[in-house]
Amino acid sequence: MRNVSIVGIGHTVFGNLSDFDLVDVMAFASGNALDDAGIREDRKIIEQVFVANMGGGIINHQTGIASSLVSRMDMEPAMAELVENGPASGASAVKLGYMAIASGMVDVVMVTGGELMRSVTGWEGTDFVASLLHPEAEYNYGLTLPAYGGMFTRIYMERYGLTERDLGLIAVKDHQNGAKNPFAHVRVPCTIEAIHDSENAHVINNYVAEPLRMYGMCPVSDGAASLILCAEDSPKMKYFTKQTPIRITGIGSATDTHCVHNRKDPLVLDAVRLAAERAYAMAGLKAEDISFAELHDAFVILELAISEEVGFFERGKSAEALRNGVTAIDGAKPINTSGGLKSKGHPVGATGVSQVFELVKQLRGQAEKEGRQVKNAKHGMAVNFGGFGNNVVAVICSRRDA
Amino acid sequence: MAIDKMEQSLRPPQLDLKPFPAKIITLANGEEMVVREVKREEVGVLLGTIQPLMGVQKDFYDIVASRMYAEILGWFEYRVANEFVLVGAINGEIAGIVNSRLIDGKTGMSYHTMTIKRGLRIGAQLFAAKMEHHIDILGNDEVHIVAESPNGFKRWMIEYALEDRSSRYPALHHELGGVPTFTLTRELWERVKADKCTGTRPVSPEKLATADKLKMPSEYPQIPGFKRG
Numbered sequence: 077m078r079n080v081s082i083v084g085i086g087h088t089v090f091g092n093l094s095d096f097d098l099v100d101v102m103a104f105a106s107g108n109a110l111d112d113a114g115i116r117e118d119r120k121i122i123e124q125v126f127v128a129n130m131g132g133g134i135i136n137h138q139t140g141i142a143s144s145l146v147s148r149m150d151m152e153p154a155m156a157e158l159v160e161n162g163p164a165s166g167a168s169a170v171k172l173g174y175m176a177i178a179s180g181m182v183d184v185v186m187v188t189g190g191e192l193m194r195s196v197t198g199w200e201g202t203d204f205v206a207s208l209l210h211p212e213a214e215y216n217y218g219l220t221l222p223a224y225g226g227m228f229t230r231i232y233m234e235r236y237g238l239t240e241r242d243l244g245l246i247a248v249k250d251h252q253n254g255a256k257n258p259f260a261h262v263r264v265p266c267t268i269e270a271i272h273d274s275e276n277a278h279v280i281n282n283y284v285a286e287p288l289r290m291y292g293m294c295p296v297s298d299g300a301a302s303l304i305l306c307a308e309d310s311p312k313m314k315y316f317t318k319q320t321p322i323r324i325t326g327i328g329s330a331t332d333t334h335c336v337h338n339r340k341d342p343l344v345l346d347a348v349r350l351a352a353e354r355a356y357a358m359a360g361l362k363a364e365d366i367s368f369a370e371l372h373d374a375f376v377i378l379e380l381a382i383s384e385e386v387g388f389f390e391r392g393k394s395a396e397a398l399r400n401g402v403t404a405i406d407g408a409k410p411i412n413t414s415g416g417l418k419s420k421g422h423p424v425g426a427t428g429v430s431q432v433f434e435l436v437k438q439l440r441g442q443a444e445k446e447g448r449q450v451k452n453a454k455h456g457m458a459v460n461f462g463g464f465g466n467n468v469v470a471v472i473c474s475r476r477d478a
Numbered sequence: 479m480a481i482d483k484m485e486q487s488l489r490p491p492q493l494d495l496k497p498f499p500a501k502i503i504t505l506a507n508g509e510e511m512v513v514r515e516v517k518r519e520e521v522g523v524l525l526g527t528i529q530p531l532m533g534v535q536k537d538f539y540d541i542v543a544s545r546m547y548a549e550i551l552g553w554f555e556y557r558v559a560n561e562f563v564l565v566g567a568i569n570g571e572i573a574g575i576v577n578s579r580l581i582d583g584k585t586g587m588s589y590h591t592m593t594i595k596r597g598l599r600i601g602a603q604l605f606a607a608k609m610e611h612h613i614d615i616l617g618n619d620e621v622h623i624v625a626e627s628p629n630g631f632k633r634w635m636i637e638y639a640l641e642d643r644s645s646r647y648p649a650l651h652h653e654l655g656g657v658p659t660f661t662l663t664r665e666l667w668e669r670v671k672a673d674k675c676t677g678t679r680p681v682s683p684e685k686l687a688t689a690d691k692l693k694m695p696s697e698y699p700q701i702p703g704f705k706r707g
Contacts, residue, residue, distance in 0.1 A: 095536065197632055264597035267508035274504040279676035280599060281506065291506065
């Protein structure tokens with residue numbers, strides 16, 4: 077297969093962008109990616125556009141989004157498709173972009189993910205995401221993703237002795253990173269004393285889905301992110317001299333049962349493990365080779381559980397690593413250097429693309445000026461978690477000199 | 479100063495309102511916010527705080543700031559009956575303001591909640607303090623509330639599950655333009671209070687002293703690059 081590099085990245089701030097329509101927001105990120113790649117004037121060299129979005133048709137009453145974005149960007153006649161794979165739509169779009177180039181079908185692809193979720197109430201937003209659950213066995217019983225997050229957390233705590241204070245420590249770490257990320261939704265650091273120990277903590281950090289509290293949940297965000305991909309053997313690489321290309325070295329994805337109750341053990345996330353194994357195999361790497369990772373912490377417990385499934389830590393041992401600072405930016409295995417979904421935000425269709433954006437930024441060494449650069453970063457991994465672990469995509473990016 | 483007869487005829491009758499006992503709240507970032515009642519002579523610093531936000535259209539800050547400015551000025555000039563104003567101050571710097579008034583001894587009319595410093599749920603805490611003052615301290619049975627922004631609607635109408643009284647319009651209407659009126663009853667308050675309202679009392683004299691002299695914010699996240707002239 078051909079080698080594929082990421083040659084341009086773009087991002088909007090995550091937060092409340094309800095002054096704009098969905099395609100506007102995607103166009104802002106796409107324009108940033110074109111500028112970063114240095115091809116705004118030459119944008120028609122892009123042959124294929126993949127757009128990741130989960131809820132445009134449901135909450136924004138907008139369909140045909142991919143062609144709309146191409147038209148808004150004046151990029152006709154590029155081919156364009158929408159990719160919907162729940163909260164893993166973003167990384168799925170990256171995967172399809174990679175496949176389109178690696179197969180030899182095209183040379184240059186733009187992948188843009190975006191979502192506008194704040195134009196509806198929190199309850200309506202939660203309901204829209206819950207539409208990915210089994211309609212009769214889960215949704216009809218009132219299950220939501222935060223409810224699953226809460227139940228998963230409770231079982232994990234009982235089995236491995238995790239405490240609510242540990243959950244708070246994840247938020248503290250992620251907010252510390254997010255506070256330095258100019259695109260993050262919540263750029264305010266928090267302290268464990270305030271969100272857990274203080275006598276006011278029960279209100280400023282109230283339960284949302286017990287035992288998960290507000291600081292255990294990602295915010296509901298609007299936003300978009302975009303990537304430009306190019307075949308390394310293409311003559312069109314001559315356009316991309318502005319930035320250091322970052323290679324996509326591994327991609328893996330896997331599915332699991334739609335209903336969580338059909339799994340032998342609800343704490344075992346087979347699709348995460350398989351997606352990671354496939355990505356490692358493709359990249360010729362092991363878990364210990366990964367310099368840093370962006371893991372899908374829509375609920376903080378997932379940062380721990382995913383970090384174990386991908387082989388960074390033994391099962392039940394990730395909290396110890398967290399407490400010891402291993403997952404901090406200056407630790408041995410930094411996780412969620414962008415702030416993660418917890419602090420950066422989670423516009424669902426954008427998230428997987430945004431995670432890869434962060435890999436590229438770190439591997440280029442461009443997080444230094446924000447004070448959150450991982451030292452000697454060579455290989456970064458992103459895990460984008462769809463459903464409640466029933467469709468997961470892992471992406472590994474590497475420096476070409478690694 | 480003597481109040482002339484004309485001025486007397488312009489002023490509304492006032493109820494004697496119990497004071498709001500100050501409290502202190504530890505925010506998520508570890509900062510401590512003193513919540514206390516504002517004295518009439520402090521109105522200048524409040525107006526100076528609010529004024530820059532009157533030009534911020536996003537999240538309806540413009541309408542909230544303009545109305546709050548007028549309401550607080552009205553309180554200062556004795557043109558509003560039974561109004562009270564609470565402020566949240568971090569190291570003396572104003573982080574948020576709420577104001578409200580009583581129609582009579584049993585019914586409150588919530589005016590506005592203005593958050594300057596964002597991302598710490600300061601507005602949510604100050605709104606809860608306002609409701610605490612209405613119901614627990616002033617003894618109101620219910621408070622009428624409207625929202626002018628989606629943020630307010632999500633925070634109050636939905637999170638507090640306020641009673642929708644809009645079908646009683648115009649017999650029952652909020653003073654802020656007759657937009658849909660919702661009501662916090664004592665029963666609803668008792669249901670949500672433990673989850674919504676916090677704060678430590680009494681506040682030590684040293685900590686209270688940090689909020690003695692209120693300061694206008696040095697920056698506004700709503701106004702990038704703001705410099706106070």
